[in-house]
Amino acid sequence: MSDATMSKAGGAGASLGLSAGSEVRDWITLLKPRVLTLVVYTGVAGLLVAPGALHPVLALTAILCITIAAGAAGAINMWYDRDIDAVMRRTQKRPIPAGRISAEGALAYGVLLGVGSVALMGLATNWLAAGVLAGSILFYVVIYTMWLKRRTPQNIVIGGAAGAFPPLIGWVAVTGSVDVLPLLLFAIIFLWTPPHFWALSLFAHGDYQRAGVPMLPVVAGARETRRQVVLYTWLLVPLTLAPVLIGFSGWLYGAAALLLGANFLRHAHAVWREPQDAQGVSLLGDLAAKRCFKFSISYLFLLFGALVADRLWLA
Incomplete structure (x- = not known):
């Protein structure tokens, strides 16, 4: 086989390999x-x-x-x-x-x-x-x-x-059974989801509007969405202290929940106070909402990590 033929075969193989890799990534x-x-x-x-x-x-x-x-x-x-x-x-x-x-x-x-x-x-x-x-x-x-x-x-x-x-x-x-603690963890994520997702929807509302999906900023406006972000964050933070109150977790988780909760509230209120027009549309490109969304992900990781650390290391 000539060098030219081998080169063509190698190129075809590389092309096929790239195509196969792309297909796997799609799945x-x-x-x-x-x-x-x-x-x-x-x-x-x-x-x-x-x-x-x-x-x-x-x-x-x-x-x-x-x-x-x-x-x-x-x-x-x-x-x-x-x-x-x-x-x-x-x-x-x-x-x-x-x-x-x-x-x-x-x-x-x-x-x-x-x-x-x-x-x-x-x-x-x-x-x-x-x-x-x-x-x-x-x-x-x-x-x-x-x-x-x-x-x-x-x-x-x-x-x-x-x-x-x-x-x-x-x-x-x-x-093999359901208890109070896992139901509390369920409730924590349940209340965490609205401020997490609505912070995202504030800077992605155009997509939802084009698609006809009635996300809160599209239906009720940006200002109401900001209010709901603050409201649900205030509902969430006290609930995260419940594992301590029922005696399941100790000081490590309790301290983490307080510090993380205070920071989440700071981000939520920054979303509310961000400079905006009369309709609540940000004048800064929803910078505060983007920061709140990113922090909300870290918040849940750190909160559950503290719960595990408290339970396994301090039990």
């Missing part, structure tokens, strides 16, 4: 890997603070099931939302609207992963954990994506429950 993108990080983290936290223990292999299997189930819900969400994703700037390049993966393929992929994750969770841990896992998938897909998202500005409030399931699932995987 991974359907799982919403950025969202998965927080979902898996809080699920692991619920598993670690639960009384009792799982064999390490079973614990890793439970974490894998939570990961796969959340990814399955994300894939089905992308299948259903492919029409609005096509008109929103931040989602136009997703695999389905960009034509790299068929809608039917994405749906089959999501359903297969969802059913498999629930079955594996039941076999590896217990069927109550599998049932809660199945409920989390159905809540995100049916209640939030199909029912609430396009109908009401309260979509993210009620739909926020979908993202609050992981610590409950982790706890039930270990204990």
Whole structure:
């Protein structure tokens, strides 16, 4: 074979390799890997603070099931939302609207992963954990994506429950039962979701408006959205102290909850006070909302990390 022929073959192979790599990345993108990080983290936290223990292999299997189930819900969400994703700037390049993966393929992929994750969770841990896992998938897909998202500005409030399931699932995987603490962790994430997501929606409201999704800034305006960010943050912060009040956590978690909560409130009030016009539209490009959104992610990571550290190191 000549050098020229080998060069052409090598170039074709490299091209094919790049194409194959891109396809794999597209299937991974359907799982919403950025969202998965927080979902898996809080699920692991619920598993670690639960009384009792799982064999390490079973614990890793439970974490894998939570990961796969959340990814399955994300894939089905992308299948259903492919029409609005096509008109929103931040989602136009997703695999389905960009034509790299068929809608039917994405749906089959999501359903297969969802059913498999629930079955594996039941076999590896217990069927109550599998049932809660199945409920989390159905809540995100049916209640939030199909029912609430396009109908009401309260979509993210009620739909926020979908993202609050992981610590409950982790706890039930270990204990086989539901207790007060995992319900508190569920409630913390439930109340954290509105200020987290509404801070995002303040600087992404144009996308939602183009897609006809009734997010709060589109329906009620930016000023009301700012007020709701502050309100829900004030509801959240006292609730984060509940694990200390019921005697589950000690000073480490309590101090972290107070410091993180004070900082979250500072960011929320900065969103409210940001220079704005009469309609509440920021005159600074929603700089405070962007900072609040970024901090809210760190907030939940650090809060749950403190809970685990307090429970494991100071128990």
